[in-house]
Amino acid sequence: MRTTRPRRCVLAAIICSTLSSPAAWADGEVIAAFTKNQVDPHFEGVRAGVAQMAQRMNATVKNYTPTKPNNITEGMSQLEDVGVTKPNLMLFMPIDAKAQLPTIKRLIDSGLPIINYNDRGGDAPFLSFIGQDDYKLGYDIAKTLFDHLGGKGNVVILEGVKGSTTGDERKRGFDAAAKDYPNIKILASQPTNFQRLLGMQTMENLIQQFSTIDGVIAAADASALGAIEALNAAGRKNVAVVSINGVPEAVEAVKAGSLLAIAEFDGFKIGCVATAVGLNAIRGQSAPKQVTIPGAIITKANYAPWLIPYKDRTCPTPDAYIAK
Amino acid sequence: MTIPATLDTRSPSLSPDALALLGRLILIVLIAGALTAVDPGFASVSNLLNMLRQASLLFLVASGLTLVIIGGGLDLSVGSNLTLSACLAAAAIKTTGNPWYGVAVAVTSGTLIGFTNGLMINRLRLPPFLATFGMLWVAQGAAYWFMAGQTIYGMPMSFRYFGTGFFLGVPLPIWITLVVCVVCSIILHRTTFGREAYFMGANQTAALLSGIAVERRRLLLYVLSGLTAGIAALVYLARLNAAEPGIGEPLLLPAIAAVLVGGTSLFGGSGNIVGTVLGAILLTIIVNGLNLLNVAATWHPFVNGAVVLIAILADFIVSRRRSESG
């Protein structure tokens, strides 16, 4: 036993240091904010928005993210665990709506107020849904590209994660737009899981397969950025690429001209509005059933506001969107 | 007892290792031929180079791992080592603007992680599987913590050349693969260290009793594995033009598969680096071919699994036949 003692001290030190790290206590309510992974900067935007609005409204935020990206079992466990800590408000985005719905319903039944944000979480009695219209984002950005191409040309689609609401809705938007343009030919549509490496390798293979590609629609910035790398490496200069999200790196690409346009899916704004709506609701105001934040099309003409780092941006209030 | 004059009547090209490599090469050629028949575009120079470039990324992760496995070990931390090294290197390049700092950082961090693995296995006598499995989590967590949800992007052109550039019409990652392959090959076959690694892998006790400094050699093997993970991190970084904390983890199992499909035995003491190159090409060509045939991406894991099983079964049958005839 004598040898284990020093090791135990080390362990105790580690655990104590981890306990003391995050989340300084404030006076107000405790918000549990869920995001899907630690990899995609979009969710960093969400977390930044939640943090800023919570600070402004004097509440405390605790973040929950699975250790493995988009891991559904971990996401389930975290939901269950958070139920125990009884936060005053939960901001929830599903990793998989179907899977998490039963647990969410039970949490709501137990009296926990939950705001659904970013992705639709199914038909549970949420206080409110704050997000954007993925179908419309998909439709608008595809239309932007098709107009840019003059209504005709060969286009490939890099889809998101098959089966995710976000991915499927955006895809539906792309397809709907394509129907409106009879001279646009969709060469291929392949899943890239919102990932950069997969976006790049899929694009590399598509380049080999098709000699003329005029446009690329990516369901997310990361896939688009990967695809641009592949196009540059292959020397395909005149391919117009569009995507959805608007993370700083992609906006820089718009500025540089390698990305034609982005349909804004703004995590920062979603985080801000969700926090405000939720806090207002638990402080006695009535909550709108749904707040849909319109997505701008970010182009070379208007990119500047999206280049500001998240921490320097100012949270919009919900009123800006509810009034309409 | 005299030695027959025809000591080596069996020509060296028929040695078991060469036979295994030849078999894999023939398989690759057959698949390539079949794909060309289906779609002549497959055989275009640009597609072949594209495929080789993808294979080279996989190979780079698997190269150091091959050395470790030949030496009788295992390194499960290569994927997360790559992640952490790429993230640190990207930060270094971003803050200094000088790519060489990035190179130094990636190589150092990769090597340090490998060194720590070796130390844990040598000094604490942890089984390689577990020591490197623990390291997998630690390095991955460190990368998440370091990146705090961000990506670091926008590498200078001079640096991106490593991933995207061409030299003599051939993509640079392929050249790097060639260099790493030649260097590993030289290490394995033209240095005393390499010969000792094979011996260690085949029989650790006998290696120790033959005067091989087993612990130092083992440490070096893990350092090399870490180093190649660091180099691979640089190529990935240059190729992707961005570092995010999720890039390395999905590479671990394909890298192990490439080593095994390449004919290196998990028991140690056999195999070689060229096999791993062929293994990486085989795994890549199959994915490439499936895309060409418009087979859904969902089939990829199945085909990869089948290739792994077929490879070990083929080696099993060949080795059994040889031991029966010998």
Place this chain on the structure above:
Amino acid sequence: MTAPTQSQQRPGAGQFFSAIPGAGILLILMLALFTIANPRFVSQTNLVNVGLQASLLLMIALPMTLIILTEGLDLSAGALLGLSGVIVAEALLAGWSVFAACAMAFAISTAFGALNGVLIAYLTLPAFVVTLGTMGLMQGIALVMTNGDPVGGFTPAIETFYRSQLWIFPMPIVVAVALYAALWLLLYRTRLGNYVIAIGGNKDALRLAGIRANLVHLAVYVLGSAIVGLSAVLLIGRTNSAHPTVGIGMEFEAIAAVVLGGTSFEKGQGWLFGAVLGALAITVLRNGLNILSVDSSLQVVCIGILLILALLIDRARKHYSR
């Protein structure tokens, strides 16, 4: 007989307390620390949560213990969990009865277990490589069957089962405890159990005793896969849908749990209860860190350090007890 008495025989049953493995020590420490840091940690709801989460991990870790006792490994367990869930879900959607759907999943899991077992026991191929290959097969089939999409909308009976309780105990915990009891009986109270330990410890001795050792070896893989296949029912009950890739990575977590609990990769040394300790240690760590809302990135580091620490404690104790 005047011979000196043979002392210093450590009794097998008494080893429980004299040799609490590293995971046990860490578990107790964590329980204490988390309770001090946030008393809600020991609330009934949270303990049920820990139980539920650990029970799923246990469903894989328990059969994995048997496999590791034979000096083997099953990397395909996680993929099989996903595949089996998909099969049950698709069969239910196709109008099969719950029983028939489970029987189908059971049959296919068993077949894959037999494939692993034949390659490992009879052809003596390394378990790591074999199960890496079959993992690809299983994952691939699940993906192809579902096109990568989650499958939902099947009969709520499965979820009802997952949420049901036996007296005050949630069903998954009951099932895990029952499985533990069954495997405990199998391992420690049946012939087969002795043979499992003998395969890892001294396969030749088993052959010499006239036992068809390879058949037993094969049976361990078949049994392991059958259990994992059936546990998929609990998993899809939990999520009310089947995900083709849901189990990926769980095999490593299960292996970690088994090893944390003090089961070794060599010589058939280990114990079934170690898997319980290991699974609880991992679950409590994650749960506790969640309750204290520790940053996810630090959670990842903590798991790695926990693993290495537990191994070090075991090593140190073994070293000084000799």
Place this chain on the structure above:
Amino acid sequence: MPAATAAGGHPADHAAAPLLRLIDIDKSFPGVHALRSVSLDIHAGEVHVILGQNGAGKSTLIKTLYGAHAADKGHIEVEGRRVAVARPADASALGIAVIFQEFSLVPYLDIAQNIYLGREAAFARFGLIDSAAMHAAARTILDDLGLDYDTHAYAADLGVAQQQMVEIAKALSQNARVLVMDEPTAAISEREAERLFATIARLTQKNVAIVYISHRMKEVQMLGDRITILRDGAVVTSVLRDEMSQTEMVGAMIGRPSGSQLARTPRAPGDPILFARGISTAKLSDISIEIRAGEVVGLAGLVGSGRTEVVRALFGADPITGGEIALSGSRAPTTLDARVRAGMALLPEDRKREGLALPLDIRDNATVASLWRRFTSGWFSPAAAERDTRGLIAQLGIAAHGTHQTVRTLSGGNQQKVVLAKWLAAGSRLFLLDEPTRGVDVGAKAEIYRLIDQLVDGGAGVVVISSELPELVQLCDRAYVMRDHRIVGHLDDDALTERAILELVVHQ
């Protein structure tokens, strides 16, 4: 000697028919006539000692009895009935059990489970083992043997002697009527041996027949009711204990009147190469040895007397806890690899596990220990290694297709030569040879002797461990004799005879 009295309580009552008879058993292997028409009568309640040097045919005899080898000629009778023993299972069914030197216990099963491994059905109730009943049964058997072991203890936690006792218990639980013990005291301490003898006494009282194989004269005198001496595969004599003196037995084993032996060419040793003083390790105490250039030093003793441990300690393979080792006059380096570089070489007893990498080829194996010396820059040249290997193959007369033949496919003698080649290439000056001729055929044996001569002529020092006394006496200039992990004697010149060694080995 209470045990001996107990065992001797049955002055062989040979009116009854023997329990087991071996009749004219003959067995040949390629190149070796292992058993020549051996006949043996084994009576119930009797300890039948089989004496013989290494290679006398003892292990072949056991294996034939146990069904592991099929006899070429002759047959076995049990209680007067002719029986077929084709497989170990047949032997078990007839009540014949063998306790080999390598045990067949499963480390992490407890004593009771090990005893009943494969026969659990006897305790099964509704498919479950009645653990209590099994432990009770095991308890009874252990009590019968006078052992108070906890039946719940793992085999892994038992000492060698205890494991051996469990093996005996396992044999008895199968109602063994004939128990064969192969050098049972080889690896256990004096006190443990006494317990074993007491156990044997109990067994004979229960009418079990014991076939006891040993070299130890003291044990033979104490235990044996009947003694059969084997030499070169044939029975020299079979006598009752009191019919033959110890000296006569030794003489019968050696086969020559003592004193007569092959002439040894005297050598003129040079300067000391190795000098070890007061070496102690976990398994050795106070070993002092000197080896000079140009001489062959023998290390005699029984298996388990600490011979192997001595060379391992000298080689740096086991950590030493006391004493010091000097190499060529200066303090020896501490690590094994440094000692190899200083010119030491070890030819281990178990060449397959410790000497060779079986899946690799001759070149890899023959060059592995000399890489540091041959390729000082660290660059390896396959061509040079190839040349060297061909040279070694020619020099040692290794029969192989070529340098790329895998070592696994070589014969035992040729494998041994590859190990020697490894050290020749390393230019070693001090060779520690642990049983260099075990498991090699006569031709290869002669070549190994020739090689040892060459080495010594070239100024090397050689230490030879051998269980074959004629070999030791013929090869060595002088010899240290070991017993119970100590050096108990040093013989040189005319004093080095088989008899002198045997007397030191066996006497108290």
